[in-house]
Amino acid sequence: MTRTFLGMPATAPPGVGHLRGDEPFPAAARRALADPQLRRNLGHATGTIRGKSAAVIDEVPDWPQLRAAGAAIKADVMARLPDLLVQLEAAVTAAGGVVHWAPDAVEANRIVTGLVAATGADRVIKVKSMVTQEIGLNEALSAAGITPVETDLAELIVQLGEDRPSHILVPAIHRNRAEIREIFLRAMPGVDPGLTDEPAALAAAARRYLRQTFLSTPVAVSGANFAVAETGTLAVVESEGNGRMCLTLPRTLITVMGVEKVIPTWRDLEVFLQLLPRASTGERMNPYTSMWTGVTPGDGPQEFHLVLLDNGRSAVLADPVGRPALHCIRCSACLNVCPVYERTGGHAYGSVYPGPIGAVLSPQLTGVADNASLPYASTLCGACYDACPVMIDIPSILVHLRAEAPHPRAESTAMAAAAYTMDHPTLYAAAQRAARLSRLAGQRGRGLPPPLSGWTASRDLPDPPAQTFREWWAAR
Amino acid sequence: MRIALFVTCLADTVFPQAAKATVRLLERLGHEVVFPAGQTCCGQMHVNTGYPGEAVPLVRRYARTFDPYDVVVAPSGSCVGSVRHQHAWVARRAGDERLASRAESVAARTYELSELLVDVLGVTDVGAYFPHRVTYHPTCHSLRSLRVGDRPARLLRAVRGLTLVELPAAEQCCGFGGTFAVKNADTSTAMLADKMRHVLSTGAEVCTAGDVSCLMHIGGGLSRLRAGVRTVHLAEILASTEEAV
Ligand code: SF4
Numbered sequence: 181m182t183r184t185f186l187g188m189p190a191t192a193p194p195g196v197g198h199l200r201g202d203e204p205f206p207a208a209a210r211r212a213l214a215d216p217q218l219r220r221n222l223g224h225a226t227g228t229i230r231g232k233s234a235a236v237i238d239e240v241p242d243w244p245q246l247r248a249a250g251a252a253i254k255a256d257v258m259a260r261l262p263d264l265l266v267q268l269e270a271a272v273t274a275a276g277g278v279v280h281w282a283p284d285a286v287e288a289n290r291i292v293t294g295l296v297a298a299t300g301a302d303r304v305i306k307v308k309s310m311v312t313q314e315i316g317l318n319e320a321l322s323a324a325g326i327t328p329v330e331t332d333l334a335e336l337i338v339q340l341g342e343d344r345p346s347h348i349l350v351p352a353i354h355r356n357r358a359e360i361r362e363i364f365l366r367a368m369p370g371v372d373p374g375l376t377d378e379p380a381a382l383a384a385a386a387r388r389y390l391r392q393t394f395l396s397t398p399v400a401v402s403g404a405n406f407a408v409a410e411t412g413t414l415a416v417v418e419s420e421g422n423g424r425m426c427l428t429l430p431r432t433l434i435t436v437m438g439v440e441k442v443i444p445t446w447r448d449l450e451v452f453l454q455l456l457p458r459a460s461t462g463e464r465m466n467p468y469t470s471m472w473t474g475v476t477p478g479d480g481p482q483e484f485h486l487v488l489l490d491n492g493r494s495a496v497l498a499d500p501v502g503r504p505a506l507h508c509i510r511c512s513a514c515l516n517v518c519p520v521y522e523r524t525g526g527h528a529y530g531s532v533y534p535g536p537i538g539a540v541l542s543p544q545l546t547g548v549a550d551n552a553s554l555p556y557a558s559t560l561c562g563a564c565y566d567a568c569p570v571m572i573d574i575p576s577i578l579v580h581l582r583a584e585a586p587h588p589r590a591e592s593t594a595m596a597a598a599a600y601t602m603d604h605p606t607l608y609a610a611a612q613r614a615a616r617l618s619r620l621a622g623q624r625g626r627g628l629p630p631p632l633s634g635w636t637a638s639r640d641l642p643d644p645p646a647q648t649f650r651e652w653w654a655a656r
Numbered sequence: 657m658r659i660a661l662f663v664t665c666l667a668d669t670v671f672p673q674a675a676k677a678t679v680r681l682l683e684r685l686g687h688e689v690v691f692p693a694g695q696t697c698c699g700q701m702h703v704n705t706g707y708p709g710e711a712v713p714l715v716r717r718y719a720r721t722f723d724p725y726d727v728v729v730a731p732s733g734s735c736v737g738s739v740r741h742q743h744a745w746v747a748r749r750a751g752d753e754r755l756a757s758r759a760e761s762v763a764a765r766t767y768e769l770s771e772l773l774v775d776v777l778g779v780t781d782v783g784a785y786f787p788h789r790v791t792y793h794p795t796c797h798s799l800r801s802l803r804v805g806d807r808p809a810r811l812l813r814a815v816r817g818l819t820l821v822e823l824p825a826a827e828q829c830c831g832f833g834g835t836f837a838v839k840n841a842d843t844s845t846a847m848l849a850d851k852m853r854h855v856l857s858t859g860a861e862v863c864t865a866g867d868v869s870c871l872m873h874i875g876g877g878l879s880r881l882r883a884g885v886r887t888v889h890l891a892e893i894l895a896s897t898e899e900a901v
Binding site for chain 2: 206566583591652
C-alpha cells in the first residue's frame with residue numbers, strides 16, 4: 181500500500197487582501213485607546229446592540245437548543261466539507277450558474293476581475309461582504325480599471341472616507357453622524373452642500389446617490405451568508421434592501437463565498453435564520469433575506485457566477501482545536517460583548533476580522549506567525565463564548581493558538597525557569613523569600629523591570645506580606 | 657469534613673490574608689483544614705501565556721498532591737477554573753491520558769470557596785459580621801468558567817451589618833487577564849479605568865471578589881488613585897465576626 185502525504189494545506193498568501201495588520205495589536209490598540217471620540221462611539225454603539233440583542237434572545241425559550249443545533253450543523257458541515265462543496269457545485273451548475281474554485285485571494289481576485297472585464301463593465305455594485313474585503317477585491321478591481329461601489333450604507337461611508345471597516349456588521353461603528361456628514365460632503369458625488377447630520381438626511385443623501393448607481397450598473401458582486409448544498413441556493417441577509425437591489429437589478433451577479441459557508445439542506449436555514457438576527461442586530465427577524473438558485477430566465481440576473489474561496493480555510497479545517505472558528509456566521513455578537521474590542525475598536529486587530537472571532541480566525545488563515553499578537557488580544561474573560569450563537573469556544577482556541585505562536589526568547593526562558601521553580605517546592609519557597617526581599621529593598625509597588633513594568637505603570641503592587649501563607653501555616 | 661486547602665501561588669505569596677481567612681472560616685464552621693505540602697501553582701499562567709508543555713509538571717504535581725483528598729478548596733475562581741477546564745487538556749495535549757483522567761478526577765473534587773460553602777457544606781449564613789458598604793465584582797472565571805452564579809451574593813447577603821450594593825456593568829472584565837495586563841498594558845488599564853469608575857459610583861467602602869488576581873488588579877488601581885476604597889477577598893468578609901472584625 182502506498183501513502184500519499186499531501187502536506188499542510190496552504191495559508192492565505194501575504195501581499196494581497198486584508199488579513200494582516202501593519203503593526204502588532206498592543207501598538208495599534210494604544211493609538212486607538214487615545215482617541216476619546218472613538219471610545220465614546222464604540223461604547224455607545226456596542227452597549228446599545230448588546231441591550232437590544234439580550235432582550236430579544238430572552239424571548240426565545242429554546243435559545244440554548246437553537247445554539248446547540250447551530251453548532252451541530254456546522255460541525256457536521258466541517259466533517260464532510262469536500263462532499264458538500266461538490267454537491268453544491270453540481271446543484272448550482274444544474275440551475276444555470278457557473279462555479280469557480282479559488283485556492284486563494286490572488287486567484288479569486290483574478291477570476292472576479294476577469295468575469296467583470298468580460299462583461300465590458302467599468303463599474304460594479306457591491307453587496308456588503310466580509311470575504312471580498314478579506315481578499316482585497318476592491319483594490320484588484322480598481323487596479324483593472326473597474327470602479328467598485330459599496331452599496332451598504334456603512335460600507336459606503338468607509339469607502340468614501342478612504343477608511344477601513346472596524347466592525348463585521350457595522351463597518352463604520354467608529355464614526356458618529358457629524359463625521360459621516362463631513363465624509364459625504366467631501367466625497368459623495370452630487371451631494372447637496374446643505375446636508376445636515378440628521379440620520380434621515382444622511383440616509384436620503386446616500387439613497388439618492390445609490391439609486392442612480394443601482395439603475396446604471398450591469399454587474400454586481402456579493403458575498404454569501406449561506407449556500408444550500410442540496411438545492412444550490414445562495415442566501416444573503418441584510419437590513420437595508422440595498423443588497424436586494426444588487427442581487428436583482430444587474431444582468432450579471434458574481435458571488436464570492438468562503439467554502440465554510442455551505443450548509444447541507446434548505447431546512448438547516450431554519451436554525452440559522454433564527455439565530456443570526458437575534459444575535460447580531462437584536463432583531464427578531466432579518467429584514468431582507470434574499471435567496472436565489474442559479475438563473476431564472478427573464479427574472480433577475482441572467483448570468484450567475486459562484487467563486488468558492490479557500491484562502492487558508494483548509495488549514496483551519498485541518499486543526500481539530502482551531503476548526504470551530506469556521507463555524508462562525510459573522511453575527512458579530514462576540515465583538516459587541518468583548519471588553520477589549522469595546523475599547524480598542526476593530527482597526528487595532530489589523531485584519532478585516534476584528535474582535536474575538538478575528539483573534540482566532542485571522543491567525544489561523546494567515547498562519548499564526550503572521551498574526552502572532554492577536555491570540556493575546558484577550559483577557560480570556562469568556563464573554564464571547566457565552567454570546568456566540570453557534571457556541572464557538574473562542575477562549576480555548578485562543579489558548580491553543582498562544583501555544584502555537586512564536587514566543588519571545590526571553591519569555592520562553594523565564595517561563596521554563598518559573599515552571600522549574602514551581603515544580604520544586606523548596607526552590608519555590610526560596611523564590612518567595614527572594615521576591616519579598618527585593619520588593620522591600622526596592623521602591624514599593626514600583627519599578628519592576630519591563631515587561632512587568634507595564635503592569636505597575638498604572639497600578640500599585642500591594643505591600644509585601646511579612647509572612648507567606650506557608651510560613652504562617654508552618655509556624656501555627 | 658476534612659478539607660484540603662489549595663492556597664494558590666498568588667494568595668500564598670502576596671495575599672496570605674485571603675488564605676488565612678479561608679482557614680479561619682472553615683475551622684469556625686467546624687471543619688478540619690489540611691494544607692498538603694508539595695503544592696505550588698496550578699500552572700494557569702503558563703497555559704494562558706502559551707506554554708502548556710511547561711505546565712505539565714505543575715498539572716502532575718497538583719493531581720499527585722490533591723488526589724488523596726475528597727474535597728479541595730481554593731480561594732480563587734480562576735485557579736479552580738484552570739484545574740477544572742485546562743488540566744486534562746494540558747495532559748492530553750502532552751499525550752498523557754493517564755494524567756488526564758487523574759486530573760479530571762481531582763478537578764471534580766476541587767471547589768471554589770463559594771461553591772464549597774453553598775453546594776458541599778450547605779451553608780449560606782456563615783455567621784459573619786462585617787459592618788460595611790460592599791460591592792461585589794463577580795470575576796470572569798467565577799462567573800463564566802465556574803458558573804458560581806449568585807452563590808457569593810447569597811453568602812454576602814447573610815452577613816450581618818453588611819450592605820451589599822450592586823456594581824454597574826458587573827459582568828464586564830476588570831482587564832487583568834494574567835499576562836494580558838503586561839502584554840496589553842494599555843488596553844488593560846482602559847478596562848480597569850471603567851471598572852474603577854463603576855466601583856466608585858456605588859459609594860462602597862469595600863470591593864470584594866472571589867479572586868485575588870482581579871482584586872490585586874482593581875486594588876492596585878484604586879490605591880494609585882488614592883480612591884479610598886479597599887479591596888477585600890470574599891473569604892476575609894466571611895471570616896469576620898463580631899469578636900474579630
Ligand atoms: S464567532 Fe460566534 S459570536 Fe462571533 S461573529 Fe462568529 S458566530 Fe458571531
